[in-house]
Amino acid sequence: MINLRNGIALIGPIGPIALILSSLLFSVQSSYDLVILNGRVIDPESKTDAIRNLGISNGTIKAISTGKLSGRNVIDARGLVVSPGFIDLHQHGQNEENNRFKAMDGVTTSLELEVGTGDVDAWYTQREQKSLINYGVSIGHIGARMKAMREAPVALVPSGPAAHKAATEAEIIEMKQTLEHGLKRGAVAVGFGIQYTPSASRWEILEMFRVAERFGASCHVHMRHAGVKEPGSSIQALEELIAAAAITGAPLHVVHVQSTGGPATPKLLQMIIEAKSRNLDVTTECYPYIAGMTDIKSALFDEGWQDVFGIDYKDLQWAATGERLTKETFNEYRKTGGMVAVFSMTEEIVAAAIKSPVTMIASDGILERGKGHPRTAGTYSRILGQYVREQRALTLMDALTKITLMPAKRLERRVPSMKNKGRIRLGADADLTIFDAQTIIDKSTFQEPAKYSEGIRFVIVNGVSVVKDGQPQSNIYPGRAVRAPFN
Numbered sequence: 001m002i003n004l005r006n007g008i009a010l011i012g013p014i015g016p017i018a019l020i021l022s023s024l025l026f027s028v029q030s031s032y033d034l035v036i037l038n039g040r041v042i043d044p045e046s047k048t049d050a051i052r053n054l055g056i057s058n059g060t061i062k063a064i065s066t067g068k069l070s071g072r073n074v075i076d077a078r079g080l081v082v083s084p085g086f087i088d089l090h091q092h093g094q095n096e097e098n099n100r101f102k103a104m105d106g107v108t109t110s111l112e113l114e115v116g117t118g119d120v121d122a123w124y125t126q127r128e129q130k131s132l133i134n135y136g137v138s139i140g141h142i143g144a145r146m147k148a149m150r151e152a153p154v155a156l157v158p159s160g161p162a163a164h165k166a167a168t169e170a171e172i173i174e175m176k177q178t179l180e181h182g183l184k185r186g187a188v189a190v191g192f193g194i195q196y197t198p199s200a201s202r203w204e205i206l207e208m209f210r211v212a213e214r215f216g217a218s219c220h221v222h223m224r225h226a227g228v229k230e231p232g233s234s235i236q237a238l239e240e241l242i243a244a245a246a247i248t249g250a251p252l253h254v255v256h257v258q259s260t261g262g263p264a265t266p267k268l269l270q271m272i273i274e275a276k277s278r279n280l281d282v283t284t285e286c287y288p289y290i291a292g293m294t295d296i297k298s299a300l301f302d303e304g305w306q307d308v309f310g311i312d313y314k315d316l317q318w319a320a321t322g323e324r325l326t327k328e329t330f331n332e333y334r335k336t337g338g339m340v341a342v343f344s345m346t347e348e349i350v351a352a353a354i355k356s357p358v359t360m361i362a363s364d365g366i367l368e369r370g371k372g373h374p375r376t377a378g379t380y381s382r383i384l385g386q387y388v389r390e391q392r393a394l395t396l397m398d399a400l401t402k403i404t405l406m407p408a409k410r411l412e413r414r415v416p417s418m419k420n421k422g423r424i425r426l427g428a429d430a431d432l433t434i435f436d437a438q439t440i441i442d443k444s445t446f447q448e449p450a451k452y453s454e455g456i457r458f459v460i461v462n463g464v465s466v467v468k469d470g471q472p473q474s475n476i477y478p479g480r481a482v483r484a485p486f487n
């Protein structure tokens with residue numbers, strides 16, 4: 001009470017003193033958990049590109065200022081870009097090994113939305129309090145189909161009845177129930193890999209889209225066909241999906257448009273732009289490499305794959321050893337299974353996809369004990385180093401839009417918490433990536449896929465530094481679940 005009376009007494013002739021006192025008090029109170037000083041803050045939503053100081057407390061951005069801020073921890077970001085943390089909509093590897101490589105490539109939120117899972121609760125439970133970065137999953141049509149067909153999940157994608165058997169009415173009903181249950185338990189989206197389940201009828205896919213629509217979930221789809229050869233081209237496959245989106249009203253997200261499209265990619269992008277102009281909710285993504293990677297046992301390598309991709313045995317590289325394949329080694333490995341890189345694209349196609357205003361960037365990554373595709377560890381640094389700095393194929397603002405804001409917006413209708421990601425604004429989650437735009441570059445290659453990118457200096461997940469001075473931090477798990485509300 002005394003303080004209050006004194007406070008009131010100060011109003012009047014000595015008002016300016018009160019003002020000084022209260023601003024002193026304010027600066028003491030406003031000591032943040034973490035401050036990031038003098039960085040070039042780039043926010044694609046507000047189009048901010050300016051030197052600012054950030055104050056972070058309790059995992060949230062609390063101050064964005066040109067004035068001085070103080071905090072218990074300080075990062076001097078002079079000369080560095082401070083961006084919203086990168087959001088990867090397509091990352092299969094979701095364990096400690098993969099998370100470390102993602103963080104070192106600037107990723108703060110890593111989502112498995114294409115293949116997804118068949119059991120949403122179990123998937124999230126496995127990662128609770130154990131994740132370096134934010135994580136989330138879709139309920140997958142592949143998983144639902146494997147469950148309905150009683151195929152054991154031995155690999156990421158099926159090679160038994162779930163790939164090759166037409167579904168009965170009862171099996172389609174069971175798949176719909178699996179999707180529904182997953183969505184009720186907060187799955188972020190619905191995933192599809194139709195090329196891996198070629199026996200799934202068009203009606204079966206429509207039935208799955210109908211379920212997605214009821215939950216406002218986007219359908220993240222690996223299309224039924226690749227390449228340009230008719231019938232069965234990627235153009236026909238995209239027609240199926242745009243039709244499904246129009247018929248059912250479900251939002252559509254076409255995954256890795258460039259690796260499925262190959263030479264047809266510019267036409268696919270045109271179709272997506274046209275569909276959007278008809279008010280259909282259609283989006284897409286690509287990754288910056290001329291080869292894809294998948295399981296050699298999968299349906300992608302069923303009879304006739306050479307014609308589909310326009311390639312031969314020599315264009316396949318065995319991930320475990322780096323050797324190029326022959327007819328003999330192909331047949332041998334096809335029996336055992338394993339990951340194989342598929343060199344089916346050109347630099348021109350990849351650059352055209354990256355430059356398109358409708359593409360987001362997503363990695364499609366997975367590493368297993370250091371083996372896999374370089375996209376896991378290098379996608380984002382490669383975009384910022386090779387395509388922004390070296391080739392000037394797109395501006396830094398446009399590139400960051402494709403890897404932060406666009407993926408956040410894709411999901412926020414179903415997952416409202418995504419409105420607090422992909423942005424640097426007051427109240428947003430303190431997921432931030434701080435990098436040197438002059439030196440950032442990918443180091444992973446097809447020979448050595450498990451190499452950290454360079455130039456990522458600090459990565460902050462919910463206010464906690466998971467990369468410090470370019471070094472990955474261990475034994476900290478600030479990652480949180482990205483999950484839709486239960487209903």
Ligand SMILES: [Zn+2]
Nearest residue numbers: 114222255256
């Ligand atoms: Zn795929």
